[in-house]
Amino acid sequence: MIRHHINKNLARIRAMNNIRPITLVTLCTVFTSAGQILFKIASGNLNSFHQIIINIPLWIGFICYGLGSLLMILALKYGDLSLVYPFIALSFVWVNILSIIFFSEHVKILNWLGITAIIIGVSLIGYGSSRLKKNIL
Amino acid sequence: MASLALTIIFMIIATLIGSFGSLFLKKGSAQFHLHFYKGLLGIFFDFLKNYYVILGVILLYLLRTEELSMLYPMTSLGYVFVTILSYYILKEKINVFKTLGIVSIIFGVVLVTL
Numbered sequence: 326m327i328r329h330h331i332n333k334n335l336a337r338i339r340a341m342n343n344i345r346p347i348t349l350v351t352l353c354t355v356f357t358s359a360g361q362i363l364f365k366i367a368s369g370n371l372n373s374f375h376q377i378i379i380n381i382p383l384w385i386g387f388i389c390y391g392l393g394s395l396l397m398i399l400a401l402k403y404g405d406l407s408l409v410y411p412f413i414a415l416s417f418v419w420v421n422i423l424s425i426i427f428f429s430e431h432v433k434i435l436n437w438l439g440i441t442a443i444i445i446g447v448s449l450i451g452y453g454s455s456r457l458k459k460n461i462l
Numbered sequence: 463m464a465s466l467a468l469t470i471i472f473m474i475i476a477t478l479i480g481s482f483g484s485l486f487l488k489k490g491s492a493q494f495h496l497h498f499y500k501g502l503l504g505i506f507f508d509f510l511k512n513y514y515v516i517l518g519v520i521l522l523y524l525l526r527t528e529e530l531s532m533l534y535p536m537t538s539l540g541y542v543f544v545t546i547l548s549y550y551i552l553k554e555k556i557n558v559f560k561t562l563g564i565v566s567i568i569f570g571v572v573l574v575t576l
Contacts, residue, residue, distance in 0.1 A: 442573060
């Protein structure tokens with residue numbers, strides 16, 4: 326009884342919001358960014374066939390990319406293209422954060438400004454899209 | 463100078479192709495179902511059977527080759543193309559907030575890639 330009630334409410338919330346596609350596409354950007362960082366780590370050891378075969382970061386990177394594309398297709402299945410596509414820009418944010426952690430790279434002030442602009446833009450798209458879902462322009 | 467103009471034109475075409483790739487991915491995703499009982503290989507074959515998804519992936523990879531270009535900030539044109547395509551072809555609704563969001567994201571991507 327309670328479960329039925331919860332399910333009904335969940336369906337109602339899903340119909341009113343874009344939580345599912347946004348979660349899926351954000352996870353997609355996390356995976357593709359992790360893949361990019363892993364490819365960067367792997368790129369040091371690609372001199373022979375044997376090195377490619379035993380290069381674990383390379384293979385985990387491939388798996389991350391595969392998972393990322395699967396999540397992207399699922400996100401597109403549940404959400405509008407004009408909502409999902411701009412969220413790919415979030416990968417710039419994750420790549421910058423991950424390169425600070427793993428390669429201790431220096432990020433310029435201009436790049437931080439860009440990251441802020443991307444986060445603001447993605448929030449605006451999420452807000453605008455939820456308004457359209459509620460039939461407000 | 464002629465080569466720079468050519469690179470810019472090539473970049474615009476590549477971004478446009480990439481945007482069509484996303485459009486095909488969107489069209490193909492409607493027929494894409496995640497059946498876990500089929501296993502990972504089954505999902506992979508479903509993926510391959512889907513004409514639109516394959517076309518989308520190929521077009522997106524065509525774009526990938528140009529990403530190493532000096533004109534990286536120009537890839538942000540893709541956000542404009544995709545929004546226009548989803549408005550005119552997929553008949554999706556666009557409002558002021560979405561437009562402002564796109565402008566802000568393009569500004570951000572240009573600043574990050576600069």
